[in-house]
Amino acid sequence: MKEGFRQSMSWLHTWAGLIFGWLLFAIFLTGTLSYFKEEINHWAKPEVPVRSLDTAASLALAQGYLQVHASGSPRWFINVPDAREPVLRVGWQDPGKPGRAGFMRKNLDPQTGAEVQARESRGGDFFYRFHFELQMGYPWGRWLSSIAAMVMFVGLISGIIVHKKLFKEFFTFRPGKGQRSWLDGHNALGVLVLPFHLMITYSSLVIFMTMVMPASIVSAYGDNTQALFKEMFPARDTPAPAGQPAPLVSLPSLYAQFEREQPGARLGRVEVLQAGDVNARVVMSRHNGDQVSTAVGAARTFDGVSGKRLDSGTATAPMVQASGTFYGLHMGQFAGPWLRWGYFLFGLGGTAIIGTGLIMWLGKRQLKHAKSGVQPMELRLVEVLNIASMAGLLLAIVSFLWANRLLPSTLLGRSDWEINSFFLMWGLALVHAALRPGRKAWAEQLAAGAILYALLPVLNGLTTDRGLWRSIPRGDWAMAGVDLTALATGLVLAWSLHRLHLKTRQPARRTLRTARTAEPIGTVLEGDAR
Amino acid sequence: MLAAVALSFSGFTALCLSMEKHYIELLKHKPSAARRRVLRWGGWALLLLSSWVAVKNAGWAMGLVHVTAVYMMTAVVLVWMLPYQPRLALILAALGLLVGPLNLSGLF
Numbered sequence: 016m017k018e019g020f021r022q023s024m025s026w027l028h029t030w031a032g033l034i035f036g037w038l039l040f041a042i043f044l045t046g047t048l049s050y051f052k053e054e055i056n057h058w059a060k061p062e063v064p065v066r067s068l069d070t071a072a073s074l075a076l077a078q079g080y081l082q083v084h085a086s087g088s089p090r091w092f093i094n095v096p097d098a099r100e101p102v103l104r105v106g107w108q109d110p111g112k113p114g115r116a117g118f119m120r121k122n123l124d125p126q127t128g129a130e131v132q133a134r135e136s137r138g139g140d141f142f143y144r145f146h147f148e149l150q151m152g153y154p155w156g157r158w159l160s161s162i163a164a165m166v167m168f169v170g171l172i173s174g175i176i177v178h179k180k181l182f183k184e185f186f187t188f189r190p191g192k193g194q195r196s197w198l199d200g201h202n203a204l205g206v207l208v209l210p211f212h213l214m215i216t217y218s219s220l221v222i223f224m225t226m227v228m229p230a231s232i233v234s235a236y237g238d239n240t241q242a243l244f245k246e247m248f249p250a251r252d253t254p255a256p257a258g259q260p261a262p263l264v265s266l267p268s269l270y271a272q273f274e275r276e277q278p279g280a281r282l283g284r285v286e287v288l289q290a291g292d293v294n295a296r297v298v299m300s301r302h303n304g305d306q307v308s309t310a311v312g313a314a315r316t317f318d319g320v321s322g323k324r325l326d327s328g329t330a331t332a333p334m335v336q337a338s339g340t341f342y343g344l345h346m347g348q349f350a351g352p353w354l355r356w357g358y359f360l361f362g363l364g365g366t367a368i369i370g371t372g373l374i375m376w377l378g379k380r381q382l383k384h385a386k387s388g389v390q391p392m393e394l395r396l397v398e399v400l401n402i403a404s405m406a407g408l409l410l411a412i413v414s415f416l417w418a419n420r421l422l423p424s425t426l427l428g429r430s431d432w433e434i435n436s437f438f439l440m441w442g443l444a445l446v447h448a449a450l451r452p453g454r455k456a457w458a459e460q461l462a463a464g465a466i467l468y469a470l471l472p473v474l475n476g477l478t479t480d481r482g483l484w485r486s487i488p489r490g491d492w493a494m495a496g497v498d499l500t501a502l503a504t505g506l507v508l509a510w511s512l513h514r515l516h517l518k519t520r521q522p523a524r525r526t527l528r529t530a531r532t533a534e535p536i537g538t539v540l541e542g543d544a545r
Numbered sequence: 546m547l548a549a550v551a552l553s554f555s556g557f558t559a560l561c562l563s564m565e566k567h568y569i570e571l572l573k574h575k576p577s578a579a580r581r582r583v584l585r586w587g588g589w590a591l592l593l594l595s596s597w598v599a600v601k602n603a604g605w606a607m608g609l610v611h612v613t614a615v616y617m618m619t620a621v622v623l624v625w626m627l628p629y630q631p632r633l634a635l636i637l638a639a640l641g642l643l644v645g646p647l648n649l650s651g652l653f
Contacts, residue, residue, distance in 0.1 A: 186561040188624050207620045210613050307606045344610070353546070357614040364621070 021177060028173040029376065033397070035166040036373045037404035038149075042163055043369060044408060046146040046215075047362030048139070050347055050355055051496070053100035055139030058497040059419050061479040062133040063102045065491050066126045070095050070282055071267040073103045076128030078266045081105055081290070085119070089256075091287040093266075096125045097302065099493055134424040136433055141415065147219075150438075154226070161226055164219040171205075171212055178202055194378055201371040204364045211361040212368075218345035221338050254294045261293040264322040272322065273299050273315060281305055287319065295319025303348035308339040373401050399448045399456075406460035407444025409508070413467040414440035416501070420478045454519055461512040469505025472498035548648035549598045549612060551641035554619040556591030558638035559584045561623065571631050591645075592616070598649065 048055065057063065077093045085091055085107035094104040103125040109117035122131040137144075148156035175181065185206060188199045205212070270282060281302035288296040300314040316325045343349060347358045377397050384390055390398075418436035422429055448456045475498055476482025486495040561567045563584035568576045576584075595615065600608030626634040 183564075186557075186564070186567055186624050186627060188628055190628050203624050204621070207624060208617050211617060307610060340606075349607070349610075354611065354614055357618060361614075361617060 024173040024176045028177050031166050032170050032372045033376050035163050036369050037400050038163050039167055040369045040404050041408055043366040045142040049143040049146055050358045052139035052143045054493040054496055057100050057493040059136040059138030060133040061481045063131050064124055065101050071270050073125045074266040074270055077105050080128055093285040095282055135429040136419055137430045161223045164216055168216045197371050197375045204368050208361050208364045212365055214344055218341035221341040253288050253296050256289045256292040257294045259293040261320045263290045263295055263319055269317050269322055307343045307349050309343040370405055398453045402448035402456050403445040407441050409464045410444050411437045411441035420474050458515055461508050465505050465508035468501045471501035548645045549595045549615050551645040552591045552595035553615045555638045555641035556588045557620050557623050559588030
């Protein structure tokens, strides 16, 4: 009975992992990039100047700009610059045009208050949105990624059950032994970084809980899901505009009050409702990076005319605290530089687990056909999808970044063309993988990736005045970090290309050795092969 | 933070050495049962101490997040080093035993 259970778990792990592996690889990799969303945004708009941070001055400039350009608007948003993304962003609802079409956004220079004419680009937001919406319309992408997250959860749990020697092989990694090493790497990354994987997967389900876990919500709140939302996002009882004009309180003075009441707190976003009316309200939210939990309630509401504090920052419900904590842990907004790199590396670890799993699935089955030299159709299909989903995605990402630097800034629908170049490259990689023999396709795509990533800093230096030799002396680490990470990625790809060549040069010996060492792993994952 | 990292690395190395297979691999002789017990308890104690340092430095919420990240990172680095640089791993673990307490006592 026990063996039977483990066998069925092994089957589940193998096949769920295969079917969703390609999608999960893309979700994990783009999600990992999103930990540096702000930095990629900054990289994607090199026109935005880097100034020293002065929140009060930024607020004054934003207020001045909005009073001229957005008077009569029911809603203003101001995002003050921070070290990761040094741009002053303002947005407002055009009173004439309700809905999304009427929402205006502008980037301002935090020193002069002038509009910054930056190239049109989605930047890091593209990877972030793709990570959970998969470029599909609402709500299909969210559904698909939620299902993928559930499969990931199933994969983790079944993986732990299948992995017999979790503690005995806790410290085991044996490189240079073909399939054995892939499994060791898969297991080591899976077990050692398990807390991260469980957190990231479970929290993604919490984020979409009204979609994926309605039962517990219904049992606690009844049919009235509005009650849940009310508890999660306590309504600000904003009175209707009185139609009686009154000057808006000075935002820098409110910020001084905000700082006095919460010493050490950073300001994140300011929302101004009905500016210029006697019933105006100002809501100041703390910077997301200040605490683990993203639970609301840290926001302070002020009367927009007198500047009086209106609420006391009420305590949040336990459910809200819990979901806010998971949300915060998933997003990692609170992470300082070290922890942020940790998030990034653990995310790459998760991506690597999925990748090694896909490679092992194929490698094991290819061994069985190694002698005859003929590959069945379905293995060839998996091979093509493996190459396109891994090497191809890396190419797609870098071509987005190349397009950002190469497309003329006057091009109509420029930011859409950046996204198109991402998908065009991905499609090309799929066609290429289908046309070329497996190993050659891997080698050629890795080589192309190595070149494109390694040369990205050069391209940046040639097309902007923000090359590494300028950004590093200026201390613009967000800009330099993207360049340096691209360079490192290029080197890693070149190294894996080198490894692949070593393997190809002595294929006969290698196959023999893997065939021999593959035997013992068979006992762990054999159930599925038959 | 340095103390938490150093203690965690040494702790995982001690736990690794408390397993006969790894002990023989790394130190080329068979450990006594008593030594393995010392290594096991010592390893757990170091990990616990590491989490205490993190929580003391950053409070419960951030501290627990920090120490989980430190555990994961040091364990991955250790497991990756063992086949390639086993001696360096042992030297670093010994250094960790020194750096951890020194950093804690505020010497550097």
